[in-house]
Amino acid sequence: MSPQPFIATKQHRRFIEFADAVRRQRTIGICFGQAGTGKTLSARRYANLHKAETLLDEWGPRDDSDSTVYAALARKRTVFYTPEPTSTPRHVKEDLDHLVARVSICIEAHLRETGKVTSPIVRSHKNVELIIIDESERLNATALEMLRDRYDRDNVAVILIGMPGFEKQFSRFPQLYSRVGFAHEYRPLAEDELQFVLERHWRKLGQTLDPDDFTDAQAIAAIARITRGNFRLIDRLFTQMHRVMKINELNTITDDVVEAARSTLVIGLT
Template sequence: IDEHLINTGELQTRPRHLRKYVELIIIDESDRLNATALEMVRDHYDRDNVAVILIGMPGIEKRFSRYPQLYSRVGFAHEYRPLSKDELRFVLERRWPKYGHPLDPDDFTDAQALAAIARITRGNFRLVDRLFTQMERIMQINELNTITDDVVEAARSTLVIGIT
């Protein structure tokens, strides 16, 4: 933050604890952290007054409850539910044009690909994003400009999916 503010000429010379911004640490896959790493995060939170967001798999708050020093500092836990059919379509309608044309649910090819994406991801937003990343790679390699059921299935085969 300081480097950015120095470059923009906005750095204020007030002490760190009086500045108007908040330092934030975002830790993805935090359920993979061991006890030592969690203690380091807690210590950093306490010493430097930083905000911390821990992102992990469902049930992560139960694991953290075994570490009372950390758990007592948890403000809230939020579990994201899967996207509904309408929400998934909303997301896909905004991603689809990047690949050459808008999503048309009445088009057989689009409808098949849409159904495959819904079946594979079950509305998991993060998985939708990962799947699209792989689909884009497959389309570039094969010089394709249309999302098809085969592209979706090829992308799925390259992912490690932990959903049962």
């Protein structure tokens, strides 16, 4: 089964509005939500990492096709970063300097290609307007102070992403907390969003979802009960459902298929 295409849910749209506001106001934003709800996917998509990740990681010789990546990075002027579990403040600073420089060079290339910049002077860090930090619980007090200092010095917006409750730790850092302008909770899929997502998963399996059909309605209810609207868990469940249907040569998604797929997964609290 091929990877699922990105699905623009209502929660993703709300994240875009939140990130745009943080970037526009040049403030600090906090995004929190349960694991698997889609926070990281939305943040990576916002930063256009799905288009730029290979170029930023490999950083080899340039190609004419790279101009599309430059344009994508220039649209949001955003760096996405996930610190390692054992990252020291020094490592975080070096990693961010490295990423900001590469993204800035790409944005600079786009601005020159489009004639918006003609000056030979490059102020690279000024091209980046927003830094998104995923797994922010991994940052210690010194690393947070380093981010606060970068925010003040470079006038760059910052979004910190983490699990519910992580936002409360910032109350212990008044200089950082006083600069927080927006907080956004990334919630599990609501009923209408769940059906929207399930329609696409059904289609991926060559089926058409009909909520008025008794069999489909039973399957939807089983998926909703098992996943509680958790985006990542839905994706994992459908991967197993595809396997169950293929092994048993089934052509219909039923609640029995859902339960059989569920029995193969290790599901924690959502």
